[in-house]
Structures are given as C-alpha cells and as structure tokens.
Amino acid sequence: MELQEAKDKFVHTWGTLATQWGINRTMSQIHALLLLSEKALNADQIMEQLTISRGNVNMNLRELMSWGLINKQLLQGERKEYFTAEKDIWKVARLIAKRRQRREIEPVIEVMDEIKAAIKPDSVENKEFLKVINDISKVGGFADTAMTAIIKADENWLASNLLKVFK
Amino acid sequence: MELQEAKDKFVHTWGTLATQWGINRTMSQIHALLLLSEKALNADQIMEQLTISRGNVNMNLRELMSWGLINKQLLQGERKEYFTAEKDIWKVARLIAKRRQRREIEPVIEVMDEIKAAIKPDSVENKEFLKVINDISKVGGFADTAMTAIIKADENWLASNLLKVFK
DNA sequence: CTGAATTTTCAAAATATTCTGAAACATTTT
DNA sequence: AAAATGTTTCAGAATATTTTGAAAATTCAG
Numbered sequence: 285m286e287l288q289e290a291k292d293k294f295v296h297t298w299g300t301l302a303t304q305w306g307i308n309r310t311m312s313q314i315h316a317l318l319l320l321s322e323k324a325l326n327a328d329q330i331m332e333q334l335t336i337s338r339g340n341v342n343m344n345l346r347e348l349m350s351w352g353l354i355n356k357q358l359l360q361g362e363r364k365e366y367f368t369a370e371k372d373i374w375k376v377a378r379l380i381a382k383r384r385q386r387r388e389i390e391p392v393i394e395v396m397d398e399i400k401a402a403i404k405p406d407s408v409e410n411k412e413f414l415k416v417i418n419d420i421s422k423v424g425g426f427a428d429t430a431m432t433a434i435i436k437a438d439e440n441w442l443a444s445n446l447l448k449v450f451k
Numbered sequence: 452m453e454l455q456e457a458k459d460k461f462v463h464t465w466g467t468l469a470t471q472w473g474i475n476r477t478m479s480q481i482h483a484l485l486l487l488s489e490k491a492l493n494a495d496q497i498m499e500q501l502t503i504s505r506g507n508v509n510m511n512l513r514e515l516m517s518w519g520l521i522n523k524q525l526l527q528g529e530r531k532e533y534f535t536a537e538k539d540i541w542k543v544a545r546l547i548a549k550r551r552q553r554r555e556i557e558p559v560i561e562v563m564d565e566i567k568a569a570i571k572p573d574s575v576e577n578k579e580f581l582k583v584i585n586d587i588s589k590v591g592g593f594a595d596t597a598m599t600a601i602i603k604a605d606e607n608w609l610a611s612n613l614l615k616v617f618k
Numbered sequence: 619c620t621g622a623a624t625t626t627t628c629a630a631a632a633t634a635t636t637c638t639g640a641a642a643c644a645t646t647t648t
Numbered sequence: 649a650a651a652a653t654g655t656t657t658c659a660g661a662a663t664a665t666t667t668t669g670a671a672a673a674t675t676c677a678g
Contacts, residue, residue: 285569287577294584297562305555306473308666319583327625337668342626363623363676373586377594388472395464402452410454416486417461419540427544434597475636494655504638509656530646530653 291320295334305384310336311344315353315369324357324366352379378435385431389424396421458487462501472551477503478511482520482536491524491533519546545602552598556591563588 285293295316302312313334318325325333327341334341345367348354353376357366370376396417405411452460462483469479480501485492492500497508512534515521520543524533537543563584572578 285566287570287574287580290566290570291580294562294566301555301559301562304473304558306471310666320580322579338625339627339669340667343667346626365625371583373583373590377590388468391468391471395461395468399452399457399461403454403457407454412489413454413458413487416538416540423540423544430601477636505655506639506657507637510637513656532655 294320308344308347310334310340311347314341314344315348318354318367318369319371321369324359324368326364326366328364330367351383381431382435385428385435389428389431392424393421393428396424461487475511475514477501477507478514481508481511482515485521485534485536486538488536491526491535493529493531493533495531497534518550548598549602552595552602556595556598559591560588560595563591 295313298316299309299313303309314330317330317333327338327345330336330341330345331338345354348367349356352370354367354369357368359366370379399417400414400421403410403414403417405414462480465483466476466480470476481497484497484500494505494508494512497503497512498505501508512521515534516523519537521534521536524535526533537546566584567581567588570577570581570584572581
C-alpha cells in the first residue's frame with residue numbers, strides 16, 4: 285500500500301469509526317487530516333482534500349477547537365487562518381473522554397438526583413422505584429469517578445497500576 | 452411529584468439520554484419501562500404505554516434481547532409473549548459496556564493493525580505516519596484492556612480496589 | 619476610511635435514521 | 649383444516665441530522 289493511499293484510508297476510516305461514537309463524520313475526518321499533516325492547513329486546503337463545502341469546514345473546525353483537539357495558528361505574512369491538531373494521542377484521548385463524560389455520564393447522575401429528591405420512600409411502590417433510581421445513580425457515580433481518575437492520571441502510571449489491579 | 456409522574460419522567464428521560472450514547476431512543480424507553488415494571492409486559496401493553504407502533508415495538512424488543520437486556524417469557528395459559536428486563540443494574544451496565552467495547556474500541560484496533568501491516572517503516576514519512584497509527588493503537592489497546600477487566604471483574608471488588616488505585 | 623480577502627451564518631437541500639401500518643407469515647385452538 | 653390469535657417484515661412516510669452555498673459580517677492592508 286502506498287503512503288498516500290494509507291493516509292486516505294486512515295482519514296476515511298476515522299470518519300466512519302467516529303459515527304460509531306456519536307461524533308460527526310466530517311469533524312473526525314478533518315481531525316484525522318490534521319493529525320497526519322505536519323504543516324498547518326487552512327480552510328481551503330481542507331475543503332479541497334475532503335471535497336466538502338466551506339460552511340461545513342468552518343463549522344467543524346470550530347467544533348474541534350471547542351473540544352480542544354485543534355488550534356488556530358496565524359502564519360507570518362498570511363491573512364488566512366491555519367489549523368494544527370494536538371499530536372499527543374493520550375492527550376487527545378483524555379480530551380475526548382472528558383467530553384463524553386460530560387455528555388453521557390453527568391446528565392444521568394443529575395436526572396437521578398432530581399428524581400430521588402422528588403420521591404419520598406413512603407410506600408412499597410415508591411421504595412421499589414427508588415431502588416432502581418438509586419442503583420442507576422450508583423453505577424453512574426462509579427463510572428464518573430473512574431472516568432475522572434483516568435482522565436486526571438498520568439497515562440504511564442495509570443496503565444501499569446491499573447493493569448496490576450486487574451490481574 | 453407523583454410516582455406515576457416520576458416513572459413517566461424516568462422513561463422519557465432515559466430515552467433522551469440514550470440518544471446521547473448512540474442508542475435508539477425507543478429502545479431505551481422500552482427498556483426503562485420494563486425496568487420499572489415488576490410484571491412482565493407484552494407488545495400490546497408497550498405499544499399503548501409508549502404510543503408507538505407494533506413494528507417499532509417488535510424491532511426494538513428484538514434488539515434489546517440481542518443486547519441481553521431483556522428476556523422473553525411465556526406465561527402460563529397465555530398465547531402472547533411477555534418480556535422482563537434484567538434488574539441487576541451492574542449487570543446491565545456490564546452488558547452495555549461490552550457492547551460498546553465491541554462497537555467502538557475493537558474496530559479501531561483492527562483498522563490500525565491493518566494499516567500497520569501494510570506500511571513499511573522505510574522512509575521518514577512512513578515512520579511519521581506509523582507513529583500516529585501506533586499511538587492510536589496503544590490508546591485503543593489500553594482502553595480495550597481496561598474495559599475488558601472492568602466488565603469481567605466483580606463490581607464490589609472492583610469499585611473498592613479501583614478507587615484505592617485512584618486515590 | 620475603502621474595498622478586497624477571509625470568515626461566519628443560516629435557510630434550504632441532501633442524506634440518514636427511525637417509525638408506521640398493513641400484509642405476510644407463524645402458531646395455536648376449535 | 650380453517651379460524652383465531654399473535655409475530656415479523658418491509659416499503660414508504662415522518663423525523664432528524666448533516667451539508668451546501670450564497671449572502672452577511674468581519675478583518676485588515678493600503
């Protein structure tokens with residue numbers, strides 16, 4: 285396989301995989317493209333490489349910046365804005381994990397707490413209902429704690445220690 | 452808040468949250484409904500409670516069964532099929548985690564391995580490219596190992612030990 | 619300032635996903 | 649064996665999401 289072919293495959297596949305994670309396909313493809321590019325790219329170059337519209341590029345670049353996955357760069361003597369991707373993949377993974385934690389775990393805990401506060405355990409039915417809510421709350425809390433710890437921990441330390449626990 | 456109101460809220464919210472995780476809204480609502488129901492329910496009851504079509508109910512019941520989240524039950528003297536949800540929330544969480552691991556992590560590792568095998572490190576550019584691929588591979592491998600361990604471990608043991616590691 | 623270059627916005631179009639409902643299929647009862 | 653009851657399928661309709669592209673807004677050199 286030629287290098288260019290492999291790069292294209294990577295960009296394309298990364299987009300497909302992303303949809304499996306509830307992340308926009310184009311956003312991921314732009315990210316992949318920037319990950320592989322040593323040079324910073326501008327909107328026109330991205331449009332051309334991925335054959336997508338200017339609006340689409342703009343929208344997804346801003347989304348990627350809000351995730352902290354890419355950075356804007358102003359090049360000497362250039363009017364255009366250039367973009368580079370964060371290349372430390374562990375950092376990338378942490379940023380994505382944090383985002384997913386906020387989007388997927390925190391709302392669960394919030395809603396369960398809200399329900400818990402509104403229902404009193406003053407009948408058998410209420411108690412049964414609260415049991416389910418409480419259990420979900422606990423799972424959510426565990427997921428949240430573990431996630432926070434993983435995100436904060438240094439990856440080498442974590443990998444070795446975590447794996448020890450799991451043996 | 453009345454119990455029924457709270458239950459409705461839970462069912463409704465569970466559906467909304469699920470879409471954040473790339474899971475079908477109706478599937479999650481059916482799951483939530485069965486989680487809260489001590490009695491097994493049949494297709495007609497689910498149709499009525501959620502005001503959705505028979506086809507939709509059937510499709511999502513089958514999907515829930517394939518996830519292992521619900522079970523079919525044949526009631527004495529009844530022609531209809533009844534369904535119950537797995538009530539052990541930790542088990543539910545493990546089933547969902549396993550599913551997501553298969554869907555989200557494994558394909559990443561596969562694709563990276565495929566690319567690694569096809570590109571030889573015989574030039575600077577190739578090596579740079581392989582560096583990115585290798586890093587992603589490592590992150591994927593770590594995520595996979597951690598996930599597998601979490602899924603296999605006994606939840607109480609895990610919760611306490613894992614939290615110790617994280618302190 | 620002015621106006622050319624660049625970025626951003628957003629309504630409409632394209633695409634993707636989910637849902638419906640009626641017909642086909644399957645099973646059980648009489 | 650045919651009627652009754654229940655389940656599954658799937659083409660088309662409804663919804664939701666993503667993308668386009670042209671107009672508006674912004675930026676900046678002269």
